[in-house]
Each structure stands twice: as structure tokens, then as C-alpha cells.
Amino acid sequence: MVDPDPSEDMLAGLEEFLEAELRPYRTELPVYKRLPGKGISRVDILSQIRTMARREEPKWKDGFVSGAVYNGDSSHIGFLNEVYGLNSQLNPLHPDIWPSAIKYDAEVVAMTASLFGGGEGGLASVAGTISSGGTESIFLAMRAYRDWARSEKGIAEPQIVAPRSAHAAFLKAAQILDIEFVEVGLAPDFRVDPSALAAAVTDRTAVIVGSAPSFPHGLIDPIDELSQIAVDRGVGLHVDCCLGGFVVPFARRLGADVPPFDFTLPGVTSISADTHKFGYAAKGTSVILYRNRNLRRYQMFTTADWMGGLYYSPTIAGSRPGALSAEAWAAMLSFGEEGYMQATKAILGAGQVIKDGISSIESLRVLGNPLWVVAFTSDELDIYAVSDRMTARGWSLNGLQDPAAVHICVTLRHTQPGVAERFLADLEASVAEVRSSPGSVGVMTPIYGLAGNVATRGEVAEILFRYADVQFKV
Ligand SMILES: Cc1ncc(COP(=O)(O)O)c(C=O)c1O
Incomplete structure (x- = not known):
């Protein structure tokens, strides 16, 4: 007799788990496998959506969930929804139609920069863009470093050197962008070991990475030591503040034990900070900041000879939901x-x-x-x-x-x-x-x-x- 494959059992277990979660949606609500022949009434559609939302809300609202919903206050959500409602057609790809979308993007970036030692009262050269989330901010930064290293340092096959605790988004970016990912182990205190990281840097390294804090253990890497390595070796340093961007700067002001982590350190060349986490915006925005505009240029896509005309886009998406930028802007002003x-x-x-x-x-x-x-x-x-x-x-x-x-x-x-x-x-x-x-x-x-x-x-x-x-x- 052949032993059953344990992974089959586990898949069956997972499948059962998902099936159980979805069962009410499949039994109590209609299931659509093709477009309805005739449109369904808005009342009916809204009622279906309400049924699902009401079922899901108590779990996150009552605080049973790690991360995921960072604010969740009903009146704050209502306010953001109102902002969305006023802006649902906005697309920053068309600044002639919606200059407001450009204003939202630019001011969200400026306000975020000011939290990290850039912008007004700080390093004036700091420049950035908005993106759809932490993963995209990291992806765009890694793309910028890859092309910067190729163009300005003549490195044909650049490397990212990152701690084992860096977010999976760095691995994803390396995989998609075909950049070599060099992983560095942690010290016994679960922060990156700076000497191990320094030893991993080579002539092909474009960028090193630190987190403030890391996703797995919530710990802030010794960014000041990484900054020194970046300066000494002439490589970029990306600080991943996706999770902590709107906590760590304030924790520091409150006197918490937070070491320096931002552009005040000379080696920090980029920072990602997610407005859609502790910035308390709706899901779908993050900010990527660079020490200077030169580095930001490597993130941009431009083409001057496309049949469709002159085209420029800072992010992966072409058309973008300007309403989400408006919500990030509104959340930041409101807080x-x-x-x-x-x-x-x-x-x-x-x-x-x-x-x-x-x-x-x-x-x-x-x-x-x-x-x-x-x-x-x-x-x-x-x-x-x-x-x-x-x-x-x-x-x-x-x-x-x-x-x-x-x-x-x-x-x-x-x-x-x-x-x-x-x-x-x-x-x-x-x-x-x-x-x-x-x-x-x-x-x-x-x-x-x-x-x-x-x-x-x-x-x-x-x-x-x-x-x-x-x-x-x-
Ligand atoms: C430290 C850190 N970096 C990056 C990310 C990726 O962010 P997103 O899920 O918005 O793409 C996360 C998400 O939790 C994170 O904690």
C-alpha cells in the first residue's frame, strides 16, 4: 500500500478551511460564474455587499486581528469614504483634467518627507512619489537602484544585500527585476548583524537594506551602522519604514528607544513609508522617498516615440486611483x-x-x-x-x-x-x-x-x- 502524500492531506485541510470560510457566501448569496444577462438592481447588489461586510466586520473591528486594519474607527472610515466619493473619477495620469490629483500626490509626498528629515526644515533635495502600497514602493526603489547602478556605476548585474528579516517584497522585486538577492543573517538580538552585512557587500552591490522596523519581529535594524557602510562603500541604503513610517518618527519624539533611521544619516538614500498602514489612509497608497531627484529619475518610465504620444509614468500602473491619494492627503491633514x-x-x-x-x-x-x-x-x-x-x-x-x-x-x-x-x-x-x-x-x-x-x-x-x-x- 502506498502511503498517502502528506502534502495532499494538508492541501485538503487548507481547502476545507477555505471552503468553510466561503460556505455562507456560496449558500446564502448568489454565485456569479458569468455576467448576469440583465443588470441586477443596485439595491440588490448593495444588499449582497452589506451581507458580506457585516459578516466580516466584527473580527477586525473588535481587535482580533494582527495588523491589517490600522485605524478602523467608524467615523474616520466614513470621512475617508466621503473623500473617495468626491474623487472617484480622478486619475493623476491626466493632470490637465485633475490638477487636484497632482496636488494631493505632491503634498502627501512633501508631508511624509518632513517626517524623515527631508523637505521643509530638513534636507531640501529629498524627492519622492506615491505608489499603491509597500510592495510597489520597494519594487520601484529596487528598480531605481538597479538602473542607477547600471548607468552610473557600470554594474551589469547588480545585487541587493538585505537582512534575512527584510520583507518578502524585496525578494519579489529581485525575482521580477532579475537582480541578485544576497541574504544576510541576523545577530542574536534579531536585528541585522552590520559586520555580516558589510562582509556581504561586493563590487556589484547596488543597494543595502535595513528595516525600521522589520515585519517579522518588529525590530529596528542598526540603521546608523548601515548608513556608515553605505557611505564607505558607495552603495545605496534603502530603509524600509513601510510598517513603521507613521509610528517610528512619533515614537522617537515621545522618547521611546528609537535609534536614528532617516535622511539625517548621510548614507540613507531612500525610505518607503506606507500611508495605508499607520498613516490611517484607505488601502492602496504608500510613499517612496529618495535622497535626491537624480535617484528618483531611475524610477520613472518615459517614452518619446510611442505612437500614442509622449508618455511618462512614475509607477507600475498607468492610470491610477487619484481618489486614494486624496484619501491619504485627507487622513494626514485630519490627524x-x-x-x-x-x-x-x-x-x-x-x-x-x-x-x-x-x-x-x-x-x-x-x-x-x-x-x-x-x-x-x-x-x-x-x-x-x-x-x-x-x-x-x-x-x-x-x-x-x-x-x-x-x-x-x-x-x-x-x-x-x-x-x-x-x-x-x-x-x-x-x-x-x-x-x-x-x-x-x-x-x-x-x-x-x-x-x-x-x-x-x-x-x-x-x-x-x-x-x-x-x-x-x-
Ligand atoms: C516592513 C514591511 N515592508 C513592506 C511591507 C509590504 O507592504 P504591502 O503589503 O503594503 O505591500 C510590509 C507589510 O506588512 C511590511 O511590514
Whole structure:
């Protein structure tokens, strides 16, 4: 008898999980596999959308989710929706029709630059653009460095040198742009080891990378030391502030232990900061900043001989949703420095409660010394089993690997009264359950187990491909 393929079992488990999530949408709502012959009434369409939104809202609204929804306040969302409604036709590709779209983009970039030592009162040369999110900001910056290195340094095959903790977006950019990605290990405190990074820099290195903070462990790399390496070796330094862009500058002003991370360091040549995370804008915007306009030029696409006319575009997309720029602009004006300071204070407060609470749960250990993205593991228990039990209690946390760990990214949702305490009580109960009966209760524990083994990692990649197919099945 042939043993069943374990990856088949896991795929079936994942499929079942997704099916269960989708079941109400497939049974209680119509499923469309082709265009309806005759248009459906707006009332009916809105009712279907409301049904889905109402089902999904409590989970993120009540603070059961790590990251994902960073503000979530009803009146703030209503305000942003109003801004969208007024601007839904805006396309910055047509500045003659919508000069306002250009104003929104330019002012969002300028206001963001001013948080990072650029613009008014800072380094006047700092220049940037808006993009659709963190991944695109990183992609565009990596494209700029690739072409800068080719054009100005004669490097035919440039490299990115980045910490193991850098976001997957860097790997994605390297893969799509055909740039070599050189990975550098972390120091025991889970921040990049600067001497290992310096040793990895070669004559082909275009850019080195640091995070402020990193996605997995929420830790700020020693950017000042990376800056020195960048200056000494004549390479670019991209600081990924996608997650922390609208927290870290304010945390620093509040006196938190935040080392320098911005353009005030001479080696920092670009920074990405996501307005659609802690900038509290709607999903779909981020800002990419460069130390000077020369570097920004390498991000731009221009053509002077296209039959369709003269064409210039700063981002991957051609036509862009100017309404999202308007929302980012509106969110930033509405919060102002004071609003972001207050939000940051509340988030750091909840982060501290959660960090201290996790540290006091027997068998759990926090990785490094984070501010508000708290990663934790266990030396005795299977941390994924703990996470699966949190999932069973309604939580949505992020699984991490190497080492096996889980994180919670604290947002304004977790600053609501009682949420941090509920998280800690549920975590303590989950740990107790795993201690008394260590078996898995969910789908993720065995899959992470498989991914943790080099020999079976390929199988997990295959499971992910097949999972993607399942997602697009109607
Ligand atoms: C540090 C960091 N960089 C980049 C990204 C990618 O951002 P996005 O998901 O908006 O593309 C994230 C997302 O969480 C992040 O935490």
C-alpha cells in the first residue's frame, strides 16, 4: 500500500478551511460564474455587499486581528469614504483634467518627507512619489537602484544585500527585476548583524537594506551602522519604514528607544513609508522617498516615440486611483502631528502591556525588544499549535519561521478598552491547552512543520500554488 502524500492531506485541510470560510457566501448569496444577462438592481447588489461586510466586520473591528486594519474607527472610515466619493473619477495620469490629483500626490509626498528629515526644515533635495502600497514602493526603489547602478556605476548585474528579516517584497522585486538577492543573517538580538552585512557587500552591490522596523519581529535594524557602510562603500541604503513610517518618527519624539533611521544619516538614500498602514489612509497608497531627484529619475518610465504620444509614468500602473491619494492627503491633514502622536502613544502603551503580558506567561518568550509588533516563541511548546488555538478563539495572528514564532502587530484596534487583556487571557488559555494536549487543532501547525524542513519546503511551495488555484475557484 502506498502511503498517502502528506502534502495532499494538508492541501485538503487548507481547502476545507477555505471552503468553510466561503460556505455562507456560496449558500446564502448568489454565485456569479458569468455576467448576469440583465443588470441586477443596485439595491440588490448593495444588499449582497452589506451581507458580506457585516459578516466580516466584527473580527477586525473588535481587535482580533494582527495588523491589517490600522485605524478602523467608524467615523474616520466614513470621512475617508466621503473623500473617495468626491474623487472617484480622478486619475493623476491626466493632470490637465485633475490638477487636484497632482496636488494631493505632491503634498502627501512633501508631508511624509518632513517626517524623515527631508523637505521643509530638513534636507531640501529629498524627492519622492506615491505608489499603491509597500510592495510597489520597494519594487520601484529596487528598480531605481538597479538602473542607477547600471548607468552610473557600470554594474551589469547588480545585487541587493538585505537582512534575512527584510520583507518578502524585496525578494519579489529581485525575482521580477532579475537582480541578485544576497541574504544576510541576523545577530542574536534579531536585528541585522552590520559586520555580516558589510562582509556581504561586493563590487556589484547596488543597494543595502535595513528595516525600521522589520515585519517579522518588529525590530529596528542598526540603521546608523548601515548608513556608515553605505557611505564607505558607495552603495545605496534603502530603509524600509513601510510598517513603521507613521509610528517610528512619533515614537522617537515621545522618547521611546528609537535609534536614528532617516535622511539625517548621510548614507540613507531612500525610505518607503506606507500611508495605508499607520498613516490611517484607505488601502492602496504608500510613499517612496529618495535622497535626491537624480535617484528618483531611475524610477520613472518615459517614452518619446510611442505612437500614442509622449508618455511618462512614475509607477507600475498607468492610470491610477487619484481618489486614494486624496484619501491619504485627507487622513494626514485630519490627524496632523498631534493626532499621530496620540495614536502612537496609545499603540506603544498597548504594545507594552502585550509585551509584558506575554513575557509573564510561562513557556513563552518575546523575540528581541520590540515596541509594538511583538513576536514570541516557546522553547517547550509548539508555538504554531498555540497559534492554531488562538485561531480557534477567533484571533488572526501571523506565523513566522526560522525561528518558529508568531507575532501580533498592535494597531489602534487593540487600544480599545479590554482588548489587550482579552488577548493575554486567550493566549494564556491556549498555552495551557497545548501543554495539556499538545496535538494540533488547526491546519497551519502541520504545514509550518513541513516548511521548517529543507527537504519538504518544495512541497509547501507546491501547496501554496495549489491553494492559489483553490482561491480563484468559484
Ligand atoms: C516592513 C514591511 N515592508 C513592506 C511591507 C509590504 O507592504 P504591502 O503589503 O503594503 O505591500 C510590509 C507589510 O506588512 C511590511 O511590514
